[in-house]
Amino acid sequence: MNQQPLTQRAKEAISGYTDPNTITLNLSRLIRIVPRSRNTEAVLVLFVLGLFAFELAQVQISTIQKITPELFTYWTPIAAVAILFHVILRLKASEADSLMLPLGLALNTLGVSEIYRIDIAKVAAGATDLFGIKQVIWSSVAMLVAMAVIWLVPSHLFLRRYVYISMVVGIVLLMSPMLPFIGLKINGAQLWLSLGGLTFQPGELAKIALTIFFAGYLVSHRDALAAAGRKAFGLRLPRARELGPILVIWVASLLVLVFEKDLGTSLLYFGLFLVMIYVATGRGMYVVVGLSFFVAGALIAGRALDYVSGRFDAWLNPFSDLHYNASFNSSYQLVQGLFAMAHGGIWGTGLGGGVPQMVPVAESDFIISSLGEELGLIGLFAIFALYLLLVSRGLRIAFNHSDDFSKLLAVGLSFVLALQTFVVVGGVMRVVPLTGLTTPFLAAGGSSLLANWIILGLLLRISDSQKAQVAE
Amino acid sequence: MTRELKRITLLIFAMFFSLLIASSLIQFINADSLMADGKNPRALYDGYKTQRGSILADGKLVAFSVKTDDKYQYLREYAGPAFGAVTGFYSLAQGTTGIERSLDSYLTGKNSSQFFEQVNALLSGNPLAGASANLTIDPDVQQVAFDALGTLTGAVVAIEPSTGKILALVSTPGFDANLLAVHNIAVADSNYQKLVSGSNSPLINRAIGGELYAPGSVFKVVMASAALESGNFTPASKLPNPKKFKLPGTSTYIYNSGEGKCGTSKPEVTIADALRFSCNIPFAELGLKLGQDAISAQAQKFGFGKSFDLPLKSTASVYPTGMDDAQTALSSFGQFDDKVSALQMAMVSAAIGNGGVLMKPTLINSILSANLAVLSQPANETLGQAVSQSTAEQVKNMMVDAVSKGVSSNGRISGVRVAGKTGTAQNGKGQPYTLWFTGFAPAENPRVAVAVVVANGGGMGQRGFGNLVAAPIAQKVMKAVLNK
Numbered sequence: 001m002n003q004q005p006l007t008q009r010a011k012e013a014i015s016g017y018t019d020p021n022t023i024t025l026n027l028s029r030l031i032r033i034v035p036r037s038r039n040t041e042a043v044l045v046l047f048v049l050g051l052f053a054f055e056l057a058q059v060q061i062s063t064i065q066k067i068t069p070e071l072f073t074y075w076t077p078i079a080a081v082a083i084l085f086h087v088i089l090r091l092k093a094s095e096a097d098s099l100m101l102p103l104g105l106a107l108n109t110l111g112v113s114e115i116y117r118i119d120i121a122k123v124a125a126g127a128t129d130l131f132g133i134k135q136v137i138w139s140s141v142a143m144l145v146a147m148a149v150i151w152l153v154p155s156h157l158f159l160r161r162y163v164y165i166s167m168v169v170g171i172v173l174l175m176s177p178m179l180p181f182i183g184l185k186i187n188g189a190q191l192w193l194s195l196g197g198l199t200f201q202p203g204e205l206a207k208i209a210l211t212i213f214f215a216g217y218l219v220s221h222r223d224a225l226a227a228a229g230r231k232a233f234g235l236r237l238p239r240a241r242e243l244g245p246i247l248v249i250w251v252a253s254l255l256v257l258v259f260e261k262d263l264g265t266s267l268l269y270f271g272l273f274l275v276m277i278y279v280a281t282g283r284g285m286y287v288v289v290g291l292s293f294f295v296a297g298a299l300i301a302g303r304a305l306d307y308v309s310g311r312f313d314a315w316l317n318p319f320s321d322l323h324y325n326a327s328f329n330s331s332y333q334l335v336q337g338l339f340a341m342a343h344g345g346i347w348g349t350g351l352g353g354g355v356p357q358m359v360p361v362a363e364s365d366f367i368i369s370s371l372g373e374e375l376g377l378i379g380l381f382a383i384f385a386l387y388l389l390l391v392s393r394g395l396r397i398a399f400n401h402s403d404d405f406s407k408l409l410a411v412g413l414s415f416v417l418a419l420q421t422f423v424v425v426g427g428v429m430r431v432v433p434l435t436g437l438t439t440p441f442l443a444a445g446g447s448s449l450l451a452n453w454i455i456l457g458l459l460l461r462i463s464d465s466q467k468a469q470v471a472e
Numbered sequence: 473m474t475r476e477l478k479r480i481t482l483l484i485f486a487m488f489f490s491l492l493i494a495s496s497l498i499q500f501i502n503a504d505s506l507m508a509d510g511k512n513p514r515a516l517y518d519g520y521k522t523q524r525g526s527i528l529a530d531g532k533l534v535a536f537s538v539k540t541d542d543k544y545q546y547l548r549e550y551a552g553p554a555f556g557a558v559t560g561f562y563s564l565a566q567g568t569t570g571i572e573r574s575l576d577s578y579l580t581g582k583n584s585s586q587f588f589e590q591v592n593a594l595l596s597g598n599p600l601a602g603a604s605a606n607l608t609i610d611p612d613v614q615q616v617a618f619d620a621l622g623t624l625t626g627a628v629v630a631i632e633p634s635t636g637k638i639l640a641l642v643s644t645p646g647f648d649a650n651l652l653a654v655h656n657i658a659v660a661d662s663n664y665q666k667l668v669s670g671s672n673s674p675l676i677n678r679a680i681g682g683e684l685y686a687p688g689s690v691f692k693v694v695m696a697s698a699a700l701e702s703g704n705f706t707p708a709s710k711l712p713n714p715k716k717f718k719l720p721g722t723s724t725y726i727y728n729s730g731e732g733k734c735g736t737s738k739p740e741v742t743i744a745d746a747l748r749f750s751c752n753i754p755f756a757e758l759g760l761k762l763g764q765d766a767i768s769a770q771a772q773k774f775g776f777g778k779s780f781d782l783p784l785k786s787t788a789s790v791y792p793t794g795m796d797d798a799q800t801a802l803s804s805f806g807q808f809d810d811k812v813s814a815l816q817m818a819m820v821s822a823a824i825g826n827g828g829v830l831m832k833p834t835l836i837n838s839i840l841s842a843n844l845a846v847l848s849q850p851a852n853e854t855l856g857q858a859v860s861q862s863t864a865e866q867v868k869n870m871m872v873d874a875v876s877k878g879v880s881s882n883g884r885i886s887g888v889r890v891a892g893k894t895g896t897a898q899n900g901k902g903q904p905y906t907l908w909f910t911g912f913a914p915a916e917n918p919r920v921a922v923a924v925v926v927a928n929g930g931g932m933g934q935r936g937f938g939n940l941v942a943a944p945i946a947q948k949v950m951k952a953v954l955n956k
Contacts, residue, residue: 275480275483278476278479278480279473279476279477279480280473282473282475282476319509319511324511335511338498338506339506339507339509339511339512339514340514341495341498341499341506342498342499342502342503342504342506342507342512343507343512343514344499345499345500345503346499346500350593350595353593355514358513358514372495372498372499376499377495377496377499377500380495380499381492381495384488384491384492384495387488388484388485388488391484392481395477395480395481395484398477399474399477404473407473407477411477411480414484415480415484418484418487418488419487422487422488422490422491425491426487426490426491426494429491429494429495429498430494431490431491431494
């Protein structure tokens with residue numbers, strides 16, 4: 001067979017063979033040039049900001065029939081901070097994942113657009129409790145804090161030094177709404193702190209602290225936890241003392257359920273812990289035992305506590321007049337949310353074309369039904385895709401990283417984002433009972449934005465160190 | 473750890489998959505039933521949020537939406553009671569009727585022909601603007617017909633024979649749709665109760681068979697057509713002319729009106745004269761000779777037994793089946809269980825006037841999008857040859873004679889050859905008569921075919937008759953068209 005001589009490029013492709021001259025050239029380029037992924041990010045951030053402007057313009061055109069400079073009040077701060085975020089990544093974490101910032105930004109700005117849209121409807125109806133500007137401020141602050149995390153945390157391994165501090169911080173934050181005077185109850189759930197007129201949901205930040213703690217604790221104790229105990233019913237049981245941590249977390253979760261009256265928060269922390277201990281030890285038994293504990297606890301609580309059973313009944317039979325018209329734990333909100341989504345149908349009414357404000361708290365707990373109404377089923381699919389992509393990028397970091405602390409931290413942070421989205425959106429869509437959690441990045445509320453942007457910042461930091469390791 | 477990570481990844485995918493399923497169930501599979509739920513106010517708000525398209529009668533606004541300050545944003549307004557039978561009403565409390573109902577998808581902008589506007593509305597976020605319906609109704613003719621009926625209970629239908637376009641469609645007593653369109657539900661409800669509680673409910677559309685009436689002698693036009701179409705008869709064919717006629721198999725006698733012989737004292741009378749003088753006995757004899765099947769077949773060719781989509785839905789007119797000879801004889805002059813609508817009788821006249829070709833009756837001239845592009849302009853449709861051209865010509869001549877030299881004389885218009893036939897139908901012992909006129913003008917090239925029905929004897933019990941009450945109304949309507 002008459003073979004043509006291979007080109008240099010083809011040789012490289014086939015054998016990995018490289019000309020020594022090219023290596024020197026490539027090395028020097030690697031040193032000088034920022035990775036291509038940062039340019040991808042720049043393009044995507046600009047695209048998302050363009051989309052944001054388009055959303056705001058559409059809201060204005062369809063609600064007030066003209067575009068006003070007010071648009072820039074919403075667009076400019078976020079755009080400036082987002083571009084600064086990108087610059088910070090170029091300077092301090094140039095190898096970080098290139099999709100996470102645009103994905104978080106896309107969700108955040110879509111939320112701002114919808115909240116602005118609901119504000120306009122509220123103003124027309126004479127209401128004064130507006131959220132749009134607040135959301136812009138909180139978004140900017142949250143992104144600045146995430147930048148600070150990237151700037152100040154030199155390496156995520158640095159966090160390993162603060163594992164037990166994280167635990168204390170996490171537990172204090174988690175329990176603080178139960179404190180007298182500063183604890184605040186909203187919509188039946190005791191999840192807020194009230195300080196000088198500002199309200200804050202400390203549980204949102206607690207999830208970060210606890211994820212760091214779980215990651216550090218499990219890395220140190222995984223061998224003991226994974227060690228074989230007695231075998232029963234085909235399951236390898238852990239030794240009694242290794243059950244300790246599960247019991248502690250279980251009790252804490254039930255305390256949250258009983259005193260803060262929120263099944264969602266309780267489920268979030270317990271689910272996070274189970275997933276992390278499973279990943280750390282590889283023992284499915286922890287999941288089985290943990291889940292049965294949780295279900296048993298929830299069932300007992302359901303019997304003993306009216307609000308839990310009420311929420312369950314409203315979830316199962318929302319359309320019955322009994323639950324719909326109930327003064328406490330009414331299914332009115334849930335049913336109105338379903339109506340809103342049905343109203344949107346497949347294509348939606350268009351941003352500004354629906355009546356999302358008819359659902360109570362359309363801008364926060366029920367933002368997903370508002371978006372479902374105006375963007376339709378295709379819009380929701382797109383939103384789910386954004387979340388799933390964001391979570392996948394986080395999981396990818398966990399897959400690629402070599403050290404176990406990083407793996408655990410990345411999977412924990414990604415999973416907590418996924419689980420929270422599932423619990424909230426599933427609550428609105430009747431997949432699970434409705435709870436008081438917030439929709440990450442979309443819902444109105446500062447604590448939630450702050451926590452989720454910090455999570456994003458940490459994931460970016462971990463992803464950068466991973467690439468850096470490879471490069472070294 | 474990779475194995476565990478993979479499983480967690482699968483778990484996360486499963487969680488999101490369940491959300492995809494749930495949202496598809498809510499927004500696609502169950503969306504219609506959720507929208508129809510009584511607890512869901514959105515469908516109602518939706519209807520008022522878009523500016524509903526207007527209804528025009530040949531360019532004149534007869535139903536239109538005006539901006540309001542209340543939460544429903546638009547109030548529906550109507551031109552007046554003359555158009556109620558056509559437009560129907562659009563009411564928060566009572567739903568919709570008439571064109572408001574039949575063309576709802578166009579008026580709200582939800583029709584598939586408005587796809588590009590829907591896409592545009594979706595992209596711009598602007599509310600969808602409804603399309604407007606331009607009707608074939610001539611507002612002047614409609615008003616003349618409504619005024620001519622006045623306080624009588626009845627209906628008028630006027631059709632352009634060559635196209636099937638309905639020029640007037642009136643039912644009396646009329647109603648003011650504005651009373652039901654008000655946004656105050658309590659007020660609308662009480663107005664509605666007033667309208668339905670009276671004995672001559674204005675909400676019944678008498679023109680299209682909301683009530684069907686015995687046709688009486690106007691049915692003789694169908695009979696004459698059937699006779700000529702059979703090939704066994706001509707207008708000059710003679711039938712026995714007794715003073716009274718015993719219904720076969722009974723001891724009951726029937727009489728001509730006036731209880732004498734038909735027109736002449738001769739022992740036989742022609743079909744043409746029987747129609748001209750509107751005699752019952754010769755038509756009873758004719759019916760027995762033709763048989764109910766032949767009559768029924770002819771009636772069906774004129775549209776009996778069918779509901780028409782104007783797009784108002786008409787009630788099918790009835791020629792009975794399975795009759796014995798006595799009943800067949802009675803049915804042959806429009807009695808027994810013959811039941812017709814004014815629309816049906818106007819269609820019979822229109823077909824005769826149009827050389828036997830029956831056109832599909834319609835109210836729609838065109839449907840215009842909000843930016844005045846034509847969305848739909850239905851072409852004239854032929855429903856078939858109801859009678860041959862020669863039969864049509866002969867029946868027409870008989871009807872012309874009935875007006876010019878016969879008992880349908882009040883249909884005359886000076887300088888115009890009018891073809892017509894009156895009817896005075898009995899409704900049982902002591903019941904007031906139903907009074908009719910149907911015809912067309914000018915006979916040689918008709919521009920309008922009309923049917924007028926007056927119920928309750930026109931307030932004259934059994935003393936009123938078609939030529940006295942119905943014919944003058946028809947004459948005014950035909951004149952209104954011819955003077956255009």
